[in-house]
Amino acid sequence: MAIDKSTQCITLPEYFCKITATTDELIDNVFPNIAQNYRNYQWLSARAILAAKNNDVNTINFNIQNKIPGDTTTYKSIDTVMNQEEAVNYPTEFLKSLDLPGMPQHLLTLKIGVPIILLRNINPP
Template sequence: MIPDLRHNYTNHGWLRERAILAAKNLDVDVINFKIQQSLPGNEITFKSNDTVVDPDEVVNYPVEFLNSLDLPGMPPHNLRLKIGSPIILLRNLNAPKLCNGTRLVIKKITGNILQATILIGKFQGEVVLLRRIPIMIPSDSPIPFKRFQFPIRLAFSLTINNSQGQTMTICGLDLENPCFSHGQLYVACSRVGKPSNLFVYTPHGLTKYIVNIMALR
């Protein structure tokens, strides 16, 4: 799936054509951490600044608690990066060049500025600068707070939901924890054009296929 990574990760053509998909953020984070550890160079950690929207709620939601939250569509509190690591944007920054779902690779880290090369789409190969921005928690969250952080996550591995709209030549699918919603398995399997380029791991060779009950009527 990712053969000889230490020699290939600087090849953007090789990097853009492959990724490992998983159903949950927890699985994706574990995979990303393990792969990034195999890259040469120092790992740099960027910690977010988390604050509640309503100042009167500070006592109820201390900063340590907000830091511990890792929610879908949000960057992590502890964002660990290395030069050469692929990332995915979580927000629209400058459409159509920098949109939610754009994959890039870290080129240089200077203070609180990331220099990155766009991996996919019309603007692939262009170098852009990324900075931290205030990111509001999704509206369906019971705790209104904002996170000041780079709007990115590592992208050696992606959640199946984040992979929608992505096209890959080679795709790994880790289903140690199975899909949990209708259509996820189809989305994951349709990221590649040839079945022979899809590599699936499941415990005991079995997984769940979630179907909307309305589709069976």
């Protein structure tokens, strides 16, 4: 790794990453044989795919989860307000449609044994 003094940009070596043509090829390169290895947490902890946009993350997560055996379970967020008089200000359809950075989606689909990362506990004790 080198820093260009005029632009202050970091130049990464050519072997730093491998360009892939498709999302499936990327997943297979980062998580080879995931159906056999997904319960090996040491193996998983050495791998990650980063994406800049939530919809890309959701697509990658969906594709990875489809490669893992087992049935999915879907969990829904709570879509009510504490003060019922405020309910007209926040229609249920609006709450379900929100896709905010750092907040989970309304529907969360998981499989038993699939690791998840808790970024923030929004309801601590």
